[in-house]
Structures are given as C-alpha cells and as structure tokens.
Amino acid sequence: MKYPLDEFKNEIILNLKKTLFKYKCEIRLEIPAENMGDFAFPCFSLAPQAKKSPNEISKDAADKIEKSKWIAKAEAKGGYINFFVDDKHLISSTLTSIFKLNEKYGQLQKKDKKAIIEHTSANPNGPLHVGRARNPIIGDTIVRIFKAAGYNVESQFYLDDMGKQVAILVWGINNEDKISKDINNYYPPGSAYVSSKKNNADHQRVVFYQVSSNLMQRDDKVANEIGEIVKRSECGEHEVINLIHKAYSPVLEGIKESLNRINITVDKYVPESNFVKDKSVNSVVEKLKKSKYCSKEEGAFYLDMEPFGIQGRNTKFVFVRKDGTTLYATRDIAYHLWKAKHADLLVNILGEDHKLESKQVEIALNLMGAKIIPKVIFYSFVSLPDGKMSTRRGRVIYLDDLIDECVKRAYDEVEKRRGKELSKKKMREIAETVGIGALRYNIIKVQPEKDIVFKWEEALNFEGNAVPFIQYAHARACGILSKTINKKREFDSNTLKHDSEVKLVKQLAKFPLFIEEASSGYKPHIIASYLYETASKFNQFYRDCPVLSEKNTMLRRSRIAVVDATRIVLKNALQLLGISAPEEM
C-alpha cells in the first residue's frame, strides 16, 4: 500500500539526493512545527564536511529543489530545508485513498511475517487486578498495531499451571474445611480492600488462595503439602497436573471473561506443563549443562551470569534443583524455543519485576543458539496511593470492579446530558462503550515504563485528553453524515481552502506514518496522541467550517467528504486501541 505522504516523502528524498550528491549523508526527514512546512531536512550534520554553515547549505539546497506535483515549495530556515506539500494534490489523493481503503485505511503492506505476541500470562489463582492491568491492554494494543502494520499475528497467554501460586490454590480447594475455619482470621471485620462480591469463579476461588497462602506461612505441615504438589507436578505426574487443571480452569474462565469485556481475546493459551510433558525442557537442561558457563553445586546446576554483565548479590542462574526438577525460568526457555520455531518475531509484555528473569532467559537462549530472541516491553506497576497491590494480602482493586465503576460513571454522565432524549437501553450501550474505552485509553496513553499511582479521580476522568473527547468527535461526524441527503461521495479539492480543512486532511494523511512508528518502535501510546490530535483538529474544523448549511454545493459536498473521511480514520484508529466508536453519545 502506497500512501500519499509516502510519495511526497520519496520525491523529497530523490530531490535531496540529487541536490546534495556531493555529501555523504543519510537522509532522514523530520516533521516540523506547525506552519513551518510538512517535512523538514536538518542540515547541521553536513556542516563539517561542507565547511559551510547549516544556514548556507540549506539556502543553497533550497534554491535548487525543483517544484513538482507534490513539492509546492522548499524554504530554508534556521539550518533546515522545509518542504511544503502541494495542498490540493495531497487533499485529493488522501481523500481518495481513505474512501478506497475504508476500514483498511492506514494499514501497511503485508509483510509475510509471523509475530507471536505473549501477554497477560497471569497466574490463574484469582481475578486480574489493576496492578497488572497494563499487561493485557498494552499487549492487545500491540497485537492490533502489528496486524495493521502487516504482520500475521498470534497472541499467546503462557499459562502457569506448575508453580507454587497455583499449587496454593489447589491445596485450598482440596481442603475446604480448613479454609472455612480460617476465613474470618483472613478477613478481619472492616478490612479495607475486601471488595469483590462477584459470583465469577475467579472472584470466588481467590479466597482459597489467599487463606491457604496465609496458612502456609504459619503451618509447616501445610507448606509441606503444597511443596509436594509443586514437586509432583514438576516431575510431570499426570494425576497431579489434572488436579491442578481442575482447580484453575474455572478461574481462567473468569479471567477470560474479564478480558472479553475490555475487547480482548487471546488466540492461544499455552500451559507450562506442555514443556515438561513433551520433555523439551529436558533437552534444554542437557544443552545448558554442556555450556562452559555451567557449574554444579550440591547437585543443582547453574549458569554463571557474571560474564554477561549481571551484577548483584547472586549471579548464579540455577536451572536444575538439587532434586533434579526444573524451575520456572528453565521451562520458559523451552517455551521460547518452541515459539521461535513458529514465528519470525517474538514480543513479550512483562512487568518490570521480570527483568532479571527475562535477561537470564535471553542469555540462555543465546548460549543455545536460538534463532529469535524476544523483544520485551516492560511496564511499571500500577500502585495504590498508600503502597503496592497484593492479591495474597487482599490489598487490591480488581479489574472487574474498575470496569464496573468506569461504566457506572459513564452512565451517570450520559444520563446527565441526554437523559431526556435517550432510552435507558441506548444510554447503557453508550456507557459501556465510553466506560471501557476510558479504561483502555487512560492506560495506553502513558508510556509503559512510567509508574502509575492509581487514583479513582484520574482513572475516571472523562475530560480533556480522555476517550470521550475522541468518541464525541466521531459521534459528531456521524451526526452530520446522518443528516445528509446525497449519500454519494463527491469532492473537489479546489474548494477546500480553509486552514482548518487543510490541517485536518493533512492530519488524516499522517495516519499510516503513526502506525509505522508505533509498530517499529513498540510505542502503542503514540496512537493515543494521534487520536487526540485528530479529534482536536476535527473540532476546530467543526467550529470554522459549517457543513450542512454551506450554500456552495460543491464546497458542501467536499466538506461532507472531509467529515466522512475523518469518521473513517477516527474509527480505524480507535479500533487499533480496542475502543469502539459510538455513532451517537
């Protein structure tokens, strides 16, 4: 797919190559500040070899740039060559491109490459909580962006069915009598964070996890029994693995439901036990044992991580226990080798607490000559104003409760504004769209590596740079279009001269560039900025350019086309964030 701005860019690059043939340089274009042009080429790096000032270079070069159907003007300013696109040509080709491609507008050329994107991978011992809510949202957005960027994408949830966390749950479910005796010790009256009254299995069963986790710390007998479950599952005992499966399955169903509610489905759930059952983890162990960095200590095997730049109190990466069983990270290596067989690109979304483990896995994969090393997006935790969340301690806000609160709050807003005009059913529909969108947007608009302190007022803020602003722009566009009589799309780019029209259409033309940048740089949050900017420009157009009341027929039709094109772009970009675009709100 070739987009108008690609053609403009290519023409600039060709021109610059001709003009600057004397110099050795890579031509990288920037987008200048508004009104300074559409693309800019900085001349600073050429100054040393040219022995001229950047100002002189840019002036000489700008004079030599030839005008063409794309290039309207090249201007030297402050050491930059600023290129101005031919507005008429850009407008007509952009609108044509949007109408032709419609829901596919923005998507990049198919790449014939498979990407496996692993995200969420939460322990199936309780409901998803807000502390880790960034994971599915970042993950699913990356999935959508990579699909748009032309990859063949599969999303995976690595299901931890062997570890201590899930063993604690299993013990609790099989010792219900002991749990019910202890439950009141666990939940003291008036405890602040015990909130969820939901009937879903994940909310019901997490109590077993919490109480038995507590018991385990006080009672060695319980601890031993749990340890036994872990050990037998790690040895690959089918009976125990089945018992575990029975315990967590309903919890996993609850997690899936929560994900579905925020428009997330995962293609494949991959149980960790697969790699024990199929013995692939054993071949990982055999290979690592042969490494020159491997040593043995009291029967356990470890890799020395120090030569690879790992520092700290302990630089040993143990991959086999003294009892011969493997560890989480060992199995993770087997999982990654398996993934690498089925993909050209691997992406993982992980909490920052996994940085060391991930590095160890990466080093081991390199030692084993793995073809693909995963690209990892780490995110910082969402914490509460008075500290971090913990499922074990029951000090959490569950994702489901946050979703409900967002939707409820959105309903109040709709009712306040449209209560007299709309049916309850319609308002509930809008509230669901706005509430879920607000949640996803608020999380995705911040860079993954920034810490977030969860505050209800901020999570539920519906003004300014928040999703209702964008959805409202889309609804406005739909409102105008629903009132048009002539449904045929016609436009004449000669009539679209108003500054607000030109700026808006230029913004629409940039959409594919943002998909390119978001995917190649693994930066989902820039799609959120793009949407905000687009909606904002549409609102300015709405203020300056009356559509339906415009007397000049051709101009009116052209403006309707601009509105329709904006509608398509907003919808497509919202879709990339997993947010629905309401036609009315």
Next chain:
RNA sequence: GGGCCUGUAGCCUAGACUGGAUAGGGCGACAGCCUCCUAAGCUGUAGAUCGCGGGUUCGAAUCCCGCCAGGUCCGCCA
C-alpha cells in the same frame, strides 16, 4: 551493597533511542463563546531554575560522569 527503570508548571503527561528552529498537551484556576451541524465542544490568560551538580558540543530536557528521590530486582519462588 549492586543492577535496571523513572523524575518535565499545583497535579497528570509528550518530546529523550536518532542533540538543533520559541519544551507540546491535558486537568485544575481565571476570563470569554450556544437565535447556527450534540457546549462530553471552542477561544484566550496565568503557571516550567526540564530532580541537583559537573562535563562534551557551535548548540543539551535529550549524550557522558557524580549525587538525590521514587519504583523494581538481586530465591534451588513464579
């Protein structure tokens, strides 16, 4: 003790990888805009020693060094 990440107006945030044109936005505050396509909107004002101190450079929020603060990790846990 050490590693990694973060620190931009009262609050939240973009820009940092790839140094460059007056550091963009939003919330909140203040002042305006509905006889006209949904005011969940638009316009304007005030508000920033870019954590602190050095260095490299013609030029540093951006690169390097040191320090301070917060997060996170340094289990034969996951």
